[in-house]
Amino acid sequence: MLAQWPMIALLAGFALAAAIIFFSGLRLTILTDRLADRTGFGEAITGGVLLGAATSISGTMVSITAALDGHASLAFSNSIGGIAVQTAFLAIADVTYRKANLEHAAAELANIFQALVLIGLLALPLSAMVLPEVTVFAVHPVSFLIPLVYAGSLVASRIVRETPMWHPVSTNETRDDVPEEESDAARKQLTLRLFAMFLVFMAIMGCAGWAIAKIAAEMTIRFDLSASLVGALMTAVTTSLPELVTTLAAVRRGALQLAVGGIIGGNTFDTLFLTAADVSYRDGSLYHAVGMADYFWVVVSILMTVILMAGLLMRERKGPIGIGLESTLLLMIYAGAVVLQVIVLNG
Template sequence: MWQDLSLTVLIGAFLAAGAVIFLAGLRMTGLADKLADRTGLGEALIGGVLLGAATSLSGIVVSVTAALDGRSSLAFSNSVGGIAAQTVFLALADMFHRRSNLEHAAADLGNVFQGITLMVLLTLPFLAMTTPEVAIWAVHPVTFVIPLAYALGLVAGRQVQQSPMWTPVDTCDTKTDQPEEEDEETRKTSTTRLFLTFALLMSLMGGAGYVIARTASELGDRAQVSDTLVGVLATAVVTSLPELVTTVAAVRRGALQLAVGGIIGGNTFDTLFLVASDVAYREGSLYHAVLPQDYFWIVSALLMTGILIGGLILRQRRGPGRIGGESMLLLLIYAGSVAVQVLVAG
């Protein structure tokens, strides 16, 4: 079917699916903020779990679809490339918070702990790569460890939120998570309806992710571009648009913990793409089927996450260009990684 479509139709479908992801992500931010207040779970947790998982749905559809087609590099690079892209989105969002550095104002222990969990999860694929190619039902044992580590991280993160052993120092620039007063229309909307609307938007994003996977694969084949490059610079960026939209929108709404938590939580959830992809990839271990340049993006993501955590702990008030020093580093590292990837692919 997709092979029979013209180049114009393929590009149009790709852009239309990207627009659906963009608009659905924009609507999700407001809903997530309201649900954080309604449920009392807080912006950091809702951003890290509910919003992070929801905005990642289109990406996981892309990775699973690619894995089912036997395109291991596209499935893998879409996941880890999305983590790097979404991390750099925080640097872009920092530009919209003019009062101070975003990482300073959004101080939250839960986000720091989530970032550490993400770094642990990102090391597990390396563990798989450096061990013999063992598979159980064509699935590598590390694939069973990743969701367990993810779940334990969520449980421990909740404990950190409820009974913190230390708290960040409040300054005049710190923006704490305070429930907002709901308008008349929102008060009339039940929590159940808010969740149902959220679920509907997730479904739209999942369908759009399928279209992105099919059209991007076909466009890459026609242009004779490697799956790694397609995954990192096309599908990963487009399916990550909700994170950019929700992060900037959350910053402009003053929901700073939601903005940072949504990115870190979304990145943590994105490691589960590898679990789903390894299960869907029926030719053996996904971790041994991919190319070295695919693992290059895990290194980039680890480096960027470490710098982000350092920024959350250091809490620089202002940096160069009125953004944090860590934001500047994130932009430079991502740009450098893209340049290296293009040179390798060329």
């Protein structure tokens, strides 16, 4: 059906789906912050799990839909490309937070631990690439391992938060995770209702993600574009808009741990796209059906995560240009990777 759509209709449909994802993500930030206070899990864990999963739902649908349609490169690069751009979004949030370096003010051990887990999860598709193309029901064994590691990290993150073995030094710029006071009207709103609203917005974003996958696949074929290029720089950026919106909104609300945790948690959740895509891809191992242009973004994402984790540990108060040095490096690395992808890797 999309093959008969004129170009203007394809672009309009893509823009509409992107707008739906954008505004739904804004609403999800408010709901997640309130749920963090109601459940007592804290901003870092709630941001990493609830907000990370919710804002990633559209990207999940893109990878699954692309894999089902046989577009392995689009499915893979959408997942990994999203991790890179979302990490760059955290640097943009640092630019908007003028009191101090965001990674300094949002000191939280759970976020550092999740960044470490993310590096390990990103190493798994690299290991699949160098291992033989062995599959179980057309699914590579690494795809079974990724969700197990992810689930274990959630349990470990809760332990790290509840019984930490060390604490970050508190400074005048450190913003502690303190539950907000709610009005009587807000208090009457049941937590169950908040979760219901949360799920509704997730469903809306999932539908928008499905539409983006279909339109992106059609544009790839129609204009003979590289699937890796479209996945890493088009669908990944578009479906990552909720992370940008929610991060900036969280910083504005003073929920700094939620902002950082939402990005790192979303990135960790995005590795599950690979499992979902590999299961959906019926022509063998997804990891052996993609090329070096796709794995390029795995290396970029690992490098950016290492720099982010270093920033969370060193906690520089102010960088040379008003933002953290790690934020400057993140923006430079991502911009350089985009240039390499467009000019070098895709000719």
